[in-house]
Amino acid sequence: MISFPGPALLDRSILRSMGQAYLLIAATMFLLMIVEHLPRLLSLARDIDRTALFIGESLASLFPEYLGLGLVVALFLSTALTFRRMALTSELEIWSAAGVSDFRLLRVPIILGCATAILVLGVRLYAQPLGETNLQRIGEQARAGDYGLGLPPKDILTPSENVTLTFDHVDRRAGRFEGVFAQVDNAIIVAQSGSAGVDRQDQLLLTLRDGVVLKRKGVDERERTAFRVLSLAIPRRGARAADPVANVLDQRDLIQLMHLVRAAPMAGERSAAKAAIHGRLAMGAFTILLPFLGFVLGTPPLRESSAFGIFAGLILIAGYVRASAGIEGSLAAVSLAANGLILSGFAAATVLLFRLHSRMGRGFIDRFAGRLLARMTRRLNTRRQKAEMRSEVQRSCARDEAQQIDPEQSRDQIEQSRGEQRLAVLGEYEEPDDGRSGGGQADHLEEDRAH
Numbered sequence: 156m157i158s159f160p161g162p163a164l165l166d167r168s169i170l171r172s173m174g175q176a177y178l179l180i181a182a183t184m185f186l187l188m189i190v191e192h193l194p195r196l197l198s199l200a201r202d203i204d205r206t207a208l209f210i211g212e213s214l215a216s217l218f219p220e221y222l223g224l225g226l227v228v229a230l231f232l233s234t235a236l237t238f239r240r241m242a243l244t245s246e247l248e249i250w251s252a253a254g255v256s257d258f259r260l261l262r263v264p265i266i267l268g269c270a271t272a273i274l275v276l277g278v279r280l281y282a283q284p285l286g287e288t289n290l291q292r293i294g295e296q297a298r299a300g301d302y303g304l305g306l307p308p309k310d311i312l313t314p315s316e317n318v319t320l321t322f323d324h325v326d327r328r329a330g331r332f333e334g335v336f337a338q339v340d341n342a343i344i345v346a347q348s349g350s351a352g353v354d355r356q357d358q359l360l361l362t363l364r365d366g367v368v369l370k371r372k373g374v375d376e377r378e379r380t381a382f383r384v385l386s387l388a389i390p391r392r393g394a395r396a397a398d399p400v401a402n403v404l405d406q407r408d409l410i411q412l413m414h415l416v417r418a419a420p421m422a423g424e425r426s427a428a429k430a431a432i433h434g435r436l437a438m439g440a441f442t443i444l445l446p447f448l449g450f451v452l453g454t455p456p457l458r459e460s461s462a463f464g465i466f467a468g469l470i471l472i473a474g475y476v477r478a479s480a481g482i483e484g485s486l487a488a489v490s491l492a493a494n495g496l497i498l499s500g501f502a503a504a505t506v507l508l509f510r511l512h513s514r515m516g517r518g519f520i521d522r523f524a525g526r527l528l529a530r531m532t533r534r535l536n537t538r539r540q541k542a543e544m545r546s547e548v549q550r551s552c553a554r555d556e557a558q559q560i561d562p563e564q565s566r567d568q569i570e571q572s573r574g575e576q577r578l579a580v581l582g583e584y585e586e587p588d589d590g591r592s593g594g595g596q597a598d599h600l601e602e603d604r605a606h
Contacts, residue, residue: 162259165250169237169263176233177267184225189214203297216290219282223275224476227438230271231445231472234264235453235465242454242517257450257513264446272442279435280409287406318389320361322349335363339387343369346385361387404431423487430483430490437494441475444505451508456518463524475501 196213200206238260241247250260312320323334335346346366351359363385370378404427407415415428448471452464475497482493511519 162255165255165260166263169260170267172237172240173233173264173267176236177229180229180232181222181225184228185218185221188217188221188225192217199294199297209293209297212293213290216286216293219278219286223278223283223438226271226275226278227442227445227472227476228469230268230442231449231468232465234268234446234449235468237264237453238450239453239455239462239465243460247454247517257509261446261450264450265443268443268446271445272439275442276435276439279438284406284408284411291406335366337361337363337387339389341371344385345369359389361385361389363387404428407431409435426487426490427483430487433490433494434479434483437479437498440498441501444501445472447505447509451505451512452520454512454517456516456522459518459521459525461518461521461525464518464520467520467524471501 192214193210196210197206200209203209238247247260317340319338321336322332324332331348331350333348335344335349337344337346344363344366346363348365349361349363351361364383366382366385368380368382368385370380372378404412404415407428409432412428412432416425416432419425419428448468452468455461455464478497479494482490482497486493508520
């Protein structure tokens with residue numbers, strides 16, 4: 156009698172495989188998003204002295220946003236890859252022969268999906284707004300010069316066409332430089348110390364202390380003015396465009412959004428707050444559908460190893476994320492109906508795919524995609540062969556046209572070619588008569604007559 160392993164072993168195997176893939180994919184998604192946003196952070200930190208600190212704190216503030224999307228992709232891919240591995244190693248056939256249903260196979264992925272949905276809701280409702288608030292604060296501190304400005308001492312700097320600046324010493328910790336000399340238009344400024352920052356328009360903000368301003372009034376006459384504090388805003392060469400103002404709703408958690416819904420004075424603000432709440436809650440509900448999609452789209456056909464279904468699932472996830480963002484941006488007034496429509500559409504598609512999986516067998520999407528790809532390949536090959544045949548015919552016609560004979564010389568050339576052919580035939584079939592052949596024939600005739 157054959158004894159199959161118990162259901163507990165199945166759960167442990169699926170949990171171990173999914174857990175490893177889950178953590179690895181989430182970490183990979185985080186690294187990919189860092190690579191995507193790192194050039195922008197480096198561009199923002201081009202004039203900052205403490206670049207590593209600025210980039211590190213910025214990435215830490217962006218971590219909840221990366222985590223919210225990475226968990227969704229990790230749940231789908233870990234489910235799909237786990238059941239793909241089980242299908243390729245024939246484990247699914249073994250458990251099916253033991254009477255284990257598809258819903259029993261999905262028990263661990265469903266539990267992990269519910270836990271992921273709760274985690275995604277916590278990240279999007281509380282952690283991500285906190286990260287956006289910290290990111291806004293870091294940007295303001297960078298513009299104020301708290302991270303220092305990468306201005307080298309004892310160099311002549313020309314931040315603008317009519318401004319020249321130099322200083323003797325820089326105190327990195329205090330964010331202050333000493334021994335300042337500046338020339339702005341026709342004025343010369345000398346100060347004992349100063350600090351600098353960058354505003355939203357990417358202008359260099361200089362705050363000088365304890366100095367003198369010298370202005371030329373005539374040929375040999377200058378006006379001298381002492382000051383305690385002097386502020387200058389200097390537009391810089393090649394200044395980058397000002398960053399767009401961050402969406403304030405991204406910095407509001409669930410409690411603050413609900414307060415806006417009740418107490419916001421403008422109807423547009425209330426609608427935008429409702430759209431933000433609906434979008435975040437809908438993302439949590441969408442996460443619960445991913446284990447079913449991963450199971451249906453991840454299992455390949457029997458004795459095949461294609462992965463068209465996994466690619467289709469990633470496209471569906473990206474489409475839902477884009478659609479949800481579009482609803483918050485342009486359909487805020489009808490966000491509840493729009494999110495409900497999209498979510499119900501994805502749920503209906505998931506149920507339909509699961510039923511087709513039960514009726515048509517696993518990997519039906521891969522089979523359909525494989526047939527479609529094979530048909531397209533045959534058509535492309537047929538078109539390529541026809542194009543090659545047409546090009547060969549064109550080349551042959553071109554060679555025939557190049558080898559055409561002139562009508563005035565055609566008769567002489569034809570006669571000459573016929574004569575050459577006649578000589579070739581005579582030389583091949585006629586034997587030379589040197590007298591010996593004739594005598595030999597006479598001898599044979601006499602021998603015949605004697606017989």
